[in-house]
Amino acid sequence: MEIKSREEGNVVVFALSGRLDLASGATLKENLKKYFEKNATSIHLNLTEVEFINSSGLGALVSIMKEIRLRKGRLTLSNLASYVQEIFEITQLSHIFEIYVTEEEALGSFQTVAAK
Amino acid sequence: MSNVEEQIGELLARLQSPDFFEREEAVKQLGSFTEDEAVAGLVLAMEDPDLGIRELAANQLAGKKGQVASQLLIRFLANDDIGTRNLASEVLVKIGAEAVPALAEYIECDDHDVRKFICDVLGLIGDDQALEALNKRLYDENGNVVCSAAEALGEIGKPDSVEPLIAIASKVDDVRLSALEALGKIGHSSALEHLYTYLDSDDPIVFYVACEAIGKIGFPESVQQLSELLKSQDRSQAEAALSAIIEISVQQGGKINIDLPLDEFSEFLFDGIKSGNQAITEFTLSRLGHWFGNNVVNGLLDVMDYVDDERLERITEVLGDVGQVTAKPIVAKLLNASKSLKLKLLEVVKQYADEEIGKELVQFTHDEDAEVRQKVAHILGVSGYQGAVGDLKRLAEDPNGHVRAAAFSALGWLCSDEDVEFIFKGLDDKYSDVREATVGALVIIGDARVVSKFTADLYHEDAERQRLAVTALGWIGEQDVVEPLLKAINHPDPAVRKSAIASLTRIGNAGDLGPIVVALNDENSGVRKVAVSALASMRGAEAINDIRFLLDDDDVWVRYHAMTVIGDMGQAEFADSIIPYLNDEMDVIKIAATKALAQMGSKSALPMLTELTRDNNQDLAKAAQKAVSRIGSNE
Numbered sequence: 026m027e028i029k030s031r032e033e034g035n036v037v038v039f040a041l042s043g044r045l046d047l048a049s050g051a052t053l054k055e056n057l058k059k060y061f062e063k064n065a066t067s068i069h070l071n072l073t074e075v076e077f078i079n080s081s082g083l084g085a086l087v088s089i090m091k092e093i094r095l096r097k098g099r100l101t102l103s104n105l106a107s108y109v110q111e112i113f114e115i116t117q118l119s120h121i122f123e124i125y126v127t128e129e130e131a132l133g134s135f136q137t138v139a140a141k
Numbered sequence: 142m143s144n145v146e147e148q149i150g151e152l153l154a155r156l157q158s159p160d161f162f163e164r165e166e167a168v169k170q171l172g173s174f175t176e177d178e179a180v181a182g183l184v185l186a187m188e189d190p191d192l193g194i195r196e197l198a199a200n201q202l203a204g205k206k207g208q209v210a211s212q213l214l215i216r217f218l219a220n221d222d223i224g225t226r227n228l229a230s231e232v233l234v235k236i237g238a239e240a241v242p243a244l245a246e247y248i249e250c251d252d253h254d255v256r257k258f259i260c261d262v263l264g265l266i267g268d269d270q271a272l273e274a275l276n277k278r279l280y281d282e283n284g285n286v287v288c289s290a291a292e293a294l295g296e297i298g299k300p301d302s303v304e305p306l307i308a309i310a311s312k313v314d315d316v317r318l319s320a321l322e323a324l325g326k327i328g329h330s331s332a333l334e335h336l337y338t339y340l341d342s343d344d345p346i347v348f349y350v351a352c353e354a355i356g357k358i359g360f361p362e363s364v365q366q367l368s369e370l371l372k373s374q375d376r377s378q379a380e381a382a383l384s385a386i387i388e389i390s391v392q393q394g395g396k397i398n399i400d401l402p403l404d405e406f407s408e409f410l411f412d413g414i415k416s417g418n419q420a421i422t423e424f425t426l427s428r429l430g431h432w433f434g435n436n437v438v439n440g441l442l443d444v445m446d447y448v449d450d451e452r453l454e455r456i457t458e459v460l461g462d463v464g465q466v467t468a469k470p471i472v473a474k475l476l477n478a479s480k481s482l483k484l485k486l487l488e489v490v491k492q493y494a495d496e497e498i499g500k501e502l503v504q505f506t507h508d509e510d511a512e513v514r515q516k517v518a519h520i521l522g523v524s525g526y527q528g529a530v531g532d533l534k535r536l537a538e539d540p541n542g543h544v545r546a547a548a549f550s551a552l553g554w555l556c557s558d559e560d561v562e563f564i565f566k567g568l569d570d571k572y573s574d575v576r577e578a579t580v581g582a583l584v585i586i587g588d589a590r591v592v593s594k595f596t597a598d599l600y601h602e603d604a605e606r607q608r609l610a611v612t613a614l615g616w617i618g619e620q621d622v623v624e625p626l627l628k629a630i631n632h633p634d635p636a637v638r639k640s641a642i643a644s645l646t647r648i649g650n651a652g653d654l655g656p657i658v659v660a661l662n663d664e665n666s667g668v669r670k671v672a673v674s675a676l677a678s679m680r681g682a683e684a685i686n687d688i689r690f691l692l693d694d695d696d697v698w699v700r701y702h703a704m705t706v707i708g709d710m711g712q713a714e715f716a717d718s719i720i721p722y723l724n725d726e727m728d729v730i731k732i733a734a735t736k737a738l739a740q741m742g743s744k745s746a747l748p749m750l751t752e753l754t755r756d757n758n759q760d761l762a763k764a765a766q767k768a769v770s771r772i773g774s775n776e
Contacts, residue, residue, distance in 0.1 A: 044649075047619075077647065079618030080587025087554060087585065091525040094495050108647065112616055116581035117550040121523045 027074075028056055036067040036135050038128065042074030050085025057089060066098025067135055071128045073104030078112055090122065099123070101131040149174055153182045156189075164194055172201035177209045184213040187225060199228045203235035211240035215247045218258045230262050238268040245274035253283040260286060264293030272299060279309045279316075288319040295323025303327060307335045318350050325354025333358060337366055349381045356385030359392030364399055371402060380409050387424040403428060404437070411440040415447040422448065426455050438467050442474040445482055453485065460489045468493045472501040480510050487516045491523055499526025506532045511541035518544060522551025530555060534563055545570060546578040553582025561590050568598075568609055576605075580613045587617040596625035599632060611637045615644025623652060630656040635665035642668065646675040654679060658687055666696040673699070677706045685710060689718055701733045708737025716743035723749045732764045739768035747772055 026049030029040045037060045043049065057068065068089075078086075086102075093100045103125040105113065113119040125131035148170075155167035168186045171179045183205070186198035202210050210232075217229030233240045241263065248259045260278055263271040271293070278290035291309065294302040303324060310320035321339065324332040332354070339351035352370075355363050363385070370382035383406055403410065413421030441456050448456065460467045471486045478486060483505075490498060502524070505517045518536045521529040533555070536548035549567040552560060564586070567579030583591050595617075598610035611629055614622040622644075629641035642657060657679075660672035673691060676684035691703040704722065707715060722734035723746065735753065738746040750772070753765035 077618065077649065079648070080584055080616070081619060083585050084556060084587070087556065094493075094525065097493075097495075112584070115577070115616055116553065116585050117578060118554070118581075118585070120519065120550075121554060 036069050037065045038069045040071045044077040045075050045082030046079050047081035050082050066096045069101045069131050071104050078109055103128045103131045149178045168197050180210050199232045203232045211243040218255045233262050234265045237266050241268050241270045248274050256286045257289045260289035260293045264296035267297050269299050276305050284315050287316045291319040291323045295326035298327045300329040303329050303332050321350045321354050325357035328358050330360050352381040352385045356388030359389050361393055387420050390424050391420045407440045411444050414444040438470050457485050461492055468498045483513050491520045494520045494524040496526040499524030499529055503532050511544050515544045515547045518547035518551050522554035542572040546575045549578040549582050553585040580609050584616040592621050599629050607637050611640040618648050627656045630660050635668050638668045639671050642671045642675045646678050666699050669699050670702045673703050673706050682710045682712050704733040704737050708740040711740045713741045716741045720746050728758050728761050732761050735764045735768050739771045742772055
């Protein structure tokens with residue numbers, strides 16, 4: 026899996042591509058850890074290029090979400106491909122993750138909350 | 142005498158009849174005439190002993206308008222009977238601007254009560270023709286007339302009246318309050334400097350009225366002046382100043398850029414919301430974006446029982462935006478909240494639920510309402526609080542199916558892998574949404590025990606369990622599910638075989654593809670089709686040699702699918718295998734072959750494809766035209 030990260034204001038955006046499984050999930054967590062150490066708590070994951078997620082990949086996302094909650098931060102996801110969308114529905118994770126259709130909408134939601 | 146005069150004369154006579162219905166009919170008919178005599182008759186009916194007839198006459202007169210009606214009605218303002226007097230006032234107000242000249246003339250009469258009534262009526266009409274007459278009455282010898290004149294000028298609301306009102310407010314103590322109120326109603330900024338002078342008044346009523354007037358004028362510049370008063374030791378003075386600021390804020394659409402010590406007034410503000418004060422409610426909600434200490438959160442929770450649904454929605458949003466600090470007070474509020482409020486509050490808490498909140502929420506797993514229990518189960522899962530597992534297991538046996546489904550999902554989110562045995566029980570639930578939630582939970586856990594149990598389930602006595610098992614193994618998608626899925630390709634149930642192959646396709650790394658190649662000969666056409674897709678996906682063009690024998694399959698849709706898949710690979714060297722199918726007996730196969738050859742860019746197929754562009758089947762002809770055009774453009 027390829028993981029690219031960039032900062033958009035206070036939000037750290039990760040663009041993921043490939044397969045999210047045990048190995049890539051661990052890599053993603055490592056990448057996030059670096060930002061957590063810098064006290065970043067607003068994280069967005071763009072999953073547009075993620076073609077496959079398995080059980081371990083889901084576990085990694087759940088674990089990331091718990092870590093961010095612990096840090097009183099916020100995690101958003103966007104651009105879920107139909108397969109990824111389907112597995113989120115099956116596992117009902119769509120109810121616990123904040124999912125947006127586009128990255129733009131997700132980043133906009135961070136701004137709205139900040140402006141309030 | 143004309144016919145009309147005769148008719149009116151007759152109706153006037155009928156007005157004297159002792160019979161109610163006779164008089165009522167006469168009034169109705171008089172209403173249809175425009176002649177002054179008819180109007181006079183209606184005015185006469187205003188003195189009828191029966192209130193119903195008097196009101197009917199008043200309504201007819203109001204419809205007539207005109208100077209004559211006004212002149213005739215004015216005399217009723219001196220009537221001893223208060224009902225008749227009020228009725229006349231009402232009609233004059235309804236006549237409106239046309240009545241003003243007559244009223245302005247009569248306002249000079251000797252009777253101070255009538256002068257006062259006329260001032261009141263002129264105020265209610267609100268026409269600026271009355272300004273001059275009313276300005277004069279500001280100097281009437283009778284105090285009540287002066288007050289009514291000032292109030293009327295306020296109602297008319299013309300800036301021209303500001304100066305006379307300031308003058309009278311400065312000179313006459315008894316008129317001051319009416320004049321200041323009027324200045325507020327006029328709402329012109331030229332009154333502000335004068336109004337500010339009363340903010341030092343020792344008279345609390347004058348102070349309050351001046352504050353209110355400044356608020357009504359609504360100029361943002363006044364906020365600075367008023368905000369100084371918020372420090373006043375006199376609480377009622379400070380609250381009056383805040384009310385004025387609130388009024389200005391509402392008029393400015395909430396855009397006042399000044400920090401206000403709102404924490405000191407939270408009780409006043411939240412009491413205002415509870416009592417239904419619209420301005421205070423709007424102001425308070427609009428300021429909450431940047432004002433939320435603990436007392437504010439508690440205040441908000443406290444007023445939730447008093448506001449309408451729309452405002453409740455806004456408060457819920459604000460609580461959500463405020464964030465984590467709201468969670469604990471919300472949990473406390475849950476204890477005594479109604480069901481609907483509980484659900485709204487739980488939705489807010491969900492956004493910030495952590496282990497600490499999870500701990501607090503466990504008590505609500507016993508709530509009497511199933512919807513609440515369902516929501517709580519959901520939030521416990523989100524919270525990550527492992528201590529809730531026992532309570533969630535209890536909820537997984539709840540009498541309500543939705544609660545059970547939420548509890549199983551939550552157990553999955555908590556990755557409660559020690560409870561795999563327990564979670565598997567959800568697969569036997571009588572409701573499908575519980576069974577599906579259970580599959581979801583087990584997919585997230587997805588460890589070796591789960592894979593092993595699902596593998597065993599592939600041969601469970603219950604066909605539904607077999608179906609769920611193969612689906613779940615596919616979604617788990619780990620390398621250790623590949624082997625059971627390959628074995629499942631030989632399962633007796635074609636649905637399981639199909640699902641197994643589809644899952645292997647998604648996982649991608651199936652290792653031994655032999656069982657899938659064998660599945661190309663499966664007795665079930667659906668399995669054969671999915672096997673074609675699987676091999677194409679996993680081996681690409683190399684799969685063509687395996688699958689091309691299915692171009693002659695017994696099932697037309699297998700043939701169609703195999704042809705489409707081969708075409709999608711775009712390998713021109715396989716065109717010779719496809720070209721013969723342009724002569725297939727079935728048009729659907731001809732169309733599939735046409736499309737496949739187009740994707741392959743097969744020039745050798747062009748003569749036959751050109752022939753097909755003239756086919757009677759329009760779909761086939763169109764497909765051939767596209768193919769010819771595509772192949773031609775590649776040349």
